[in-house]
Amino acid sequence: MSQLLESHIIQLLHERDKRAISLLYDHYADTLFGVALKVTNDEELAKDVLQESMVKVWHKSTSYDANKARLFTWLFRITRNTAIDKLRSLKNKSEKEIQLEVSSVYSIGENTYQPEHLDVKNHVNSLEEKYQVVIDALFFQGMTQQEASEALDVPLGTIKSRLKIGLRELRKIFGPEALVILVMLGL
């Protein structure tokens, strides 16, 4: 997203102008829905998460501080935390039931991705799985490094190093050359 458009949205948010939500949705909804889906593995839940998150964004619009985080980072935090909270809430109610539903009922995976995202996805897939797993655990599953270490049965030091290397590799993937692809895809 261009800096100009992002500044415009932030201004509308601070002015409590509802057009901000419309613009945010147009430019971030698919990405945030993907984030919600990655956390919940459930399309219906992800839909609820996105809806709740956008409403939260509207209600918290005046609290956004552009000096502390980029607009997407702020949106990501809200969506991720809403998804994790919802998932934990459901798991608390019936952990066993939810696990069954997630594993056998709801459709997830490659079928839901849009064709225009496949190239980017392929780029991400070029990142070794061991790095993806660590990044996913920390960024999408709401785990701390210690929890990821225990869950993945990998030493804490290794988690830290894989996160660093994974992020560095991502930087390479989304470097200048990758950015050209992303711009061409309109992302």
Next chain:
Amino acid sequence: MKEEIYNLLESDLLEKYLLGTTSDEETPRVEHFIDTSLEVRKAYIELQENLEQYSRSYATKAPEGLKEEILAQIQEPRAKSTVINWLSIAASAAAIFLGFTAWYYWDANNSLVNQQNEMMAEIDGLKSNLLQNDAQFAEMQSELEKLRNPETKKYVLRGNQNARNLKTVAYINPVEKLSLINIIDLPKLPEDKVFQMWADVDGKMVSLGILEKADNKLMSVPYKENASSYNITIEPKGGNDHATVENLVANIDFNIQEAIKIKQ
């Protein structure tokens, strides 16, 4: 400083800050280094860019119609308004409750005031009765004293064949000039007839009044100086100005009585 920056970058604090999961103590520390260290700031910006690109790689078409639902939802009154509505409802309920409570206590207070007034009236009544009883008692005592007085003379008037059940006792004190009668019993008369009492004074019958059943109660009758006898006649209802001698039913002659006493 460099070592601190190195330690920060080697730790997961920057990632935690990115996700908004740093503690209250960690947050200002990380923000301090982002503001003061170009290296940390650059790492933080890169981290944000990576996160966005990485997230975009998982972008998925959002469900149809969701945008309209969200826009419709934020058009509705905010939660704050709902809170205000609930607060208004709660305030109304509280006001009604307070009003009802106030009415209840006001009503209860009125009842208590009424009860108190009733009790005061009863107490006043009892006081009045007590005073009345005291007065009656004093009167009875006074009457009893008169009857006990040695100067008081007792005379019994009995009915003749025309009024067999008539029995009246007269108490006369010529010193105190008192005259009392106690009607023990009176025969029943037709509705248009009454018993009337007379004193014979110097050969003239003077009315002392109409006799009425008084539940064995002592009644005062006018004292007549020089009365020689007391007489009871049956007279028309309302009494008669002149005694109907032929209807005489009881008589007591004081002179004869005195003569009998002297003789005894």
